[in-house]
Amino acid sequence: MKYNEESRVFTVIQFMVFSTLEFLFLYLIVALGFYYLFPRKLRNIWLLIISLVFYGWGEPIYLFLMVFTIVVDYVCGYMVDKFRADKKKAKTALIISVILNLAILGFFKYYDFIVGSIINLIPGVNIPLLGLSLPIGISFYTFQALSYVIDVYRGDASVQKRITSFGAYVTLFPQLIAGPIVRYKDVDDALNERHETVDLFASGIRTFMAGLCKKILFANVVGQLWSNIRDVPTGERTVVAAWLGIIFYSLQLYFDFSAYSDMAIGLGKMMGFRFLENFNYPYIADSITDFWRRWHMSLSTWFRDNVYFPLGGSRCSLFKTYRNLFIVWMLTGIWHGAYWNYILWGVFYGIILMMEKGFLLKWLEKVPKVIRHVYTLLIVLFGWLIFVFENTSEGWAYLKNMFGVGASGFASTADAYMVLRNLIFIAILIIACTPLPKKLFYKLYFNEFKVGKVWRVLVPVGCVALLVVCTAYMVDSSFNPFLYFRF
Amino acid sequence: MDNNEIKAPETTKKPRKKPEAEILLDRQLEMKTKTRKTDIAILASFCAFILFFGIMFFVLPDKEYSETEKRVLKQAPSLSFSRIADDLKRDLKIMTMTEEEKKAYIAELGDSYKVFSDEIGDYYADQFPFRDQLRVVKAAAEIGMLKQENNDVVFAGGYLIKKDSVTGVTQDEDGTIRDRTYEDAAETIKNNIHLLSGIEQNLPDGIDLRTVVAGRTIDIAKSKLPAVFPYEDTHADAYWSAYSGQVSADGVNAVEVKDMLKAHFEDGEYVYYKTDHHWTSLGAYYAYCEIIKSYGLTPYSLDDFTRQTFTASFVGTTFAKAGAVFGGADTIELFRYDGDTDYTTTIINGDKTTVLQGFYNQDKYRDINDKYSVFIGSDDTGDGGNNAVTTVTKNGEKRQKLILIKDSFGNSIVPFLARHFDLVILDLRTSSSDFTSYLEDPDLSHILVLYNMETFMNDAKISNAAGRIIPYYRKKSQ
Numbered sequence A: 001m002k003y004n005e006e007s008r009v010f011t012v013i014q015f016m017v018f019s020t021l022e023f024l025f026l027y028l029i030v031a032l033g034f035y036y037l038f039p040r041k042l043r044n045i046w047l048l049i050i051s052l053v054f055y056g057w058g059e060p061i062y063l064f065l066m067v068f069t070i071v072v073d074y075v076c077g078y079m080v081d082k083f084r085a086d087k088k089k090a091k092t093a094l095i096i097s098v099i100l101n102l103a104i105l106g107f108f109k110y111y112d113f114i115v116g117s118i119i120n121l122i123p124g125v126n127i128p129l130l131g132l133s134l135p136i137g138i139s140f141y142t143f144q145a146l147s148y149v150i151d152v153y154r155g156d157a158s159v160q161k162r163i164t165s166f167g168a169y170v171t172l173f174p175q176l177i178a179g180p181i182v183r184y185k186d187v188d189d190a191l192n193e194r195h196e197t198v199d200l201f202a203s204g205i206r207t208f209m210a211g212l213c214k215k216i217l218f219a220n221v222v223g224q225l226w227s228n229i230r231d232v233p234t235g236e237r238t239v240v241a242a243w244l245g246i247i248f249y250s251l252q253l254y255f256d257f258s259a260y261s262d263m264a265i266g267l268g269k270m271m272g273f274r275f276l277e278n279f280n281y282p283y284i285a286d287s288i289t290d291f292w293r294r295w296h297m298s299l300s301t302w303f304r305d306n307v308y309f310p311l312g313g314s315r316c317s318l319f320k321t322y323r324n325l326f327i328v329w330m331l332t333g334i335w336h337g338a339y340w341n342y343i344l345w346g347v348f349y350g351i352i353l354m355m356e357k358g359f360l361l362k363w364l365e366k367v368p369k370v371i372r373h374v375y376t377l378l379i380v381l382f383g384w385l386i387f388v389f390e391n392t393s394e395g396w397a398y399l400k401n402m403f404g405v406g407a408s409g410f411a412s413t414a415d416a417y418m419v420l421r422n423l424i425f426i427a428i429l430i431i432a433c434t435p436l437p438k439k440l441f442y443k444l445y446f447n448e449f450k451v452g453k454v455w456r457v458l459v460p461v462g463c464v465a466l467l468v469v470c471t472a473y474m475v476d477s478s479f480n481p482f483l484y485f486r487f
Numbered sequence B: 001m002d003n004n005e006i007k008a009p010e011t012t013k014k015p016r017k018k019p020e021a022e023i024l025l026d027r028q029l030e031m032k033t034k035t036r037k038t039d040i041a042i043l044a045s046f047c048a049f050i051l052f053f054g055i056m057f058f059v060l061p062d063k064e065y066s067e068t069e070k071r072v073l074k075q076a077p078s079l080s081f082s083r084i085a086d087d088l089k090r091d092l093k094i095m096t097m098t099e100e101e102k103k104a105y106i107a108e109l110g111d112s113y114k115v116f117s118d119e120i121g122d123y124y125a126d127q128f129p130f131r132d133q134l135r136v137v138k139a140a141a142e143i144g145m146l147k148q149e150n151n152d153v154v155f156a157g158g159y160l161i162k163k164d165s166v167t168g169v170t171q172d173e174d175g176t177i178r179d180r181t182y183e184d185a186a187e188t189i190k191n192n193i194h195l196l197s198g199i200e201q202n203l204p205d206g207i208d209l210r211t212v213v214a215g216r217t218i219d220i221a222k223s224k225l226p227a228v229f230p231y232e233d234t235h236a237d238a239y240w241s242a243y244s245g246q247v248s249a250d251g252v253n254a255v256e257v258k259d260m261l262k263a264h265f266e267d268g269e270y271v272y273y274k275t276d277h278h279w280t281s282l283g284a285y286y287a288y289c290e291i292i293k294s295y296g297l298t299p300y301s302l303d304d305f306t307r308q309t310f311t312a313s314f315v316g317t318t319f320a321k322a323g324a325v326f327g328g329a330d331t332i333e334l335f336r337y338d339g340d341t342d343y344t345t346t347i348i349n350g351d352k353t354t355v356l357q358g359f360y361n362q363d364k365y366r367d368i369n370d371k372y373s374v375f376i377g378s379d380d381t382g383d384g385g386n387n388a389v390t391t392v393t394k395n396g397e398k399r400q401k402l403i404l405i406k407d408s409f410g411n412s413i414v415p416f417l418a419r420h421f422d423l424v425i426l427d428l429r430t431s432s433s434d435f436t437s438y439l440e441d442p443d444l445s446h447i448l449v450l451y452n453m454e455t456f457m458n459d460a461k462i463s464n465a466a467g468r469i470i471p472y473y474r475k476k477s478q
Helices: A005-010 A021-037 A040-056 A060-082 A087-121 A138-154 A163-171 A184-192 A198-230 A239-270 A288-294 A297-308 A318-335 A340-366 A369-388 A392-402 A413-421 A423-432 A436-445 A452-476 B020-030 B032-059 B081-095 B099-112 B116-126 B131-144 B182-202 B236-250 B258-266 B281-294 B317-322 B408-417 B436-440 B453-458 B462-477
Strands: B153-156 B159-162 B169-171 B177-179 B208-214 B306-314 B330-336 B343-349 B352-357 B389-394 B401-406 B422-426 B444-452
Touching (some): A021 A040, A021 B032, A021 B116, A060 A087, A060 A138, A060 A163, A060 B081, A138 A184, A138 A297, A198 B020, A239 A369, A239 A392, A288 A297, A340 A369, A369 A392, B020 B032, B159 B317, B182 B236, B182 B453, B258 B281, B281 B330, B281 B408, B330 B408, B408 B422, B408 B444, B436 B462, B444 B462
Antiparallel strands (some): B306 B330, B343 B352, B343 B389
């Protein structure tokens, strides 16, 4: 077994991933099986139980934190509703909820970052670092729990009387660990009464399968290519390898992240929920403004509704608009992680978006489409470069590498070999970044190709074929060379 | 419901622009009568698939050992309340540690550090129904995409060539554990040569020590690699220059076989298996000739042997890693000669002993995947031919004795060497028990150390040999 120091340390916080055999062939069978065996009344309770099992699978400790969050927000939501007539009291309950949630998030996610920065800035200060492992998914479920109290306060959603249903909403296993961040008002009705149908279930399978393929066949494989390039010591990397590396990382991140969202949305549909889409082909965007309407939409929406608009959005003085943009993007950056590079990344996008709002978009409208896309992709690429290196000096060295500084030459045989043997794979990935595969699929699905009676068989057969391939990749990725070479 | 003082007007005014996927879902739900049958088929096939494998996993008995992959498979982890409690306690302890403390603590726990969910994952993957077939599917998919490789094995003109052979972990001075790098491996090579030189210096007159390090497939079949291939990055040359540099620096008595076999290979001779990391019997024969010549003796010529095909459907260790074979299977030949069944091979593994007339355990290994173990293979098929101690004698005849310290490459050279010497064959990787009693034999004239480069750079256990032999002769000479 390859010894991965990092993963060893962080396996302490383990969680079940959708793209594992035990999820697909054990957990999912039990979860869905009983879900449909139980009468409607008990389904939310079952969802809560099975989601808690999912969360506590590898790391039961933080379940207590989760239960605490559920209770606090349930009570706060209840208070907000109860004191609706008395705005002051309602607001107090809302503020308590916001403060408590952000305090928990802040403590676990940012304590060490803040204290570490203070120690660095002011020498002689002696505050102990805690080294707490981050509870998995805390950024996602905190935002969800918060959105409930806020939605109730605003009257966008009605109060949830059953704590089990509310608990099911917060812990809902499909999107618990990697989003999308579901706003309470979007699932309010479905939580109380939803209609699981064959069509929705089948649609869920298709979405889940798309996610599974993206994760196993694309993200994991291209991720390996990236980590091979990343692991090369600085100074031994060529210019071409550096560029390819960051392109591979961009592909990995998109396929990985959107795969989780797809699988979550798919699983949701299997149980009668319709979550909103989280990604809408971000790499075909023709401006950064457009990109952020397509990338991790549930997060941008959350910040827009709960930070940007309350601050006044763009309907105030120019200065305030830019200030609001800046605040939102800085928070977006921090949300992604407690390291300086994430803040830098957020601010980077904040500045680009301000520029686009100010003048760039008008210019872009005049130039050919190709240039708009190249411009967008380049900005995104450099964005990911900031994003991926938590150690900013490492990122800086990599950036210099891309422009020949400290590189071991322009290209090498290793680069050529890597490109040649991955040519088809990369081509598939690029096509998969566009809506083309889905369009073709639906043409087939709606029988617009007029292929005769076969079309009914083609889709389910294709589905099983993909399942076989995905299972094969899951089975073989476990190959364990350390044990094997006994002789 | 008029409590939306902080709600901005924009949310209600602009209807949300629906992404493609949601529009398509709406459209599908509108057309559901048309697609209903397809939907039912999708639903049924998906559920049938996960149910089939999910149930088969429980129905099929767990296997202990994979024949195809030649490795022990993970078994079901036991789950008990005390284990959950212990894990929780451990994790709570780790939670309150700083990063450095965590690393140190986990390093200290070593192999006993197990996470239940990890174990379940490994167990599922290893015991998954139709695992072998699914691995072939993956290999086919990789080859179909013209990736030229699967699991770091290159498909090179019928040959399966492993790129990298560094294994294991090492601990730095500051306590961090990390994967060994090629530099560590080169260092190990040098250390091993150095240890061997130490042994050589401490041997009394009349005992000859010689070292043979055979090439790996990548060293021999380099010419089969794709035209564009980063051979440099495999560090193959670095290992060999570390080896030969140290050999000449320490003046170690080494027999060169790698370049010799490479030349034979490039002449089109079948000296290395295509699907296995070992040399063929022919390859072993050529190596034997070099060794015997270096002793000043005359090796038997090829005509002195009858080549018997043991199997023509051998798929070996590199196949096990690659998951598929596209250049056909291998043939294992046995180089027989008159009277070779008069030799007695005694295999000792702990308290289990196997006695063979001749060198081949044909009956045991004919129907087993691990066919290379036909060479001095013990009756316990799990052990294969890597026995702790094997002795070979000829009909009670008294001959000079050679101690062979070897890895599995040595197994197939035994039939040749046995024609000249009585043999004591030690596999130090299998057992670290004391073997000095064999040094007391007055007929002992040769010690031959024979490894392939892969073992030699990883875990050749030369230090065990040095640790036994050097003190033995020092004590004797006092």
